[in-house]
Amino acid sequence: RKEVEQDPGPFNVPEGATVAFNCTYSNSASQSFFWYRQDCRKEPKLLMSVYSSGNEDGRFTAQLNRASQYISLLIRDSKLSDSATYLCVVNGDTGRRALTFGSGTRLQVQP
């Protein structure tokens, strides 16, 4: 089983739609959680950290469910510029300095 699993998509949605991605992780000792965004042929960049209480950044909302070991990302009022691959990222445990990346979920927002 992969450490971090995501639905690869693609999710094709019209502009203005609300779309949600989920991600599951296998290591219950994971401490840090993130969503990264990767545009086509570009490097990943941090979109937002995910906090236990949930957090929002404009149109983006991230939530963490430790009991079920999943993380979600909700995008409201989708824009064409939101088209990208969204990577779910966790750190495995406190002793491991490196992050583990999911394979990503591709979002295509259509006009």
Added chain:
Amino acid sequence: DVKVTQSSRYLVKRTGEKVFLECVQDMDHENMFWYRQDPGLGLRLIYFSYDVKMKEKGDIPEGYSVSREKKERFSLILESASTNQTSMYLCASRTGTASYEQYFGPGTRLTVT
């Protein structure tokens, strides 16, 4: 602004060649990482370094080695390139613990023929 640079955007090498990929960061970050990214497999960690001359194996270290002689520079070495090492290679750096943002370089697309 944090900047992570990689020596080449595109590289073509022959099977059996020794290949050096260089990465430099300008933010005095302690931690540096090398990943490869392949369709359907996502980013996989090859090696990382948390200090000068220190290194740890990631998930797929076989066929690779690394060098960190200076804090700002982390090199990935393919001792004898093989066709299955054709991939996108991404370098990253980060300060402190895993709760901090990780910054990536633009990537090197390596093709081994």
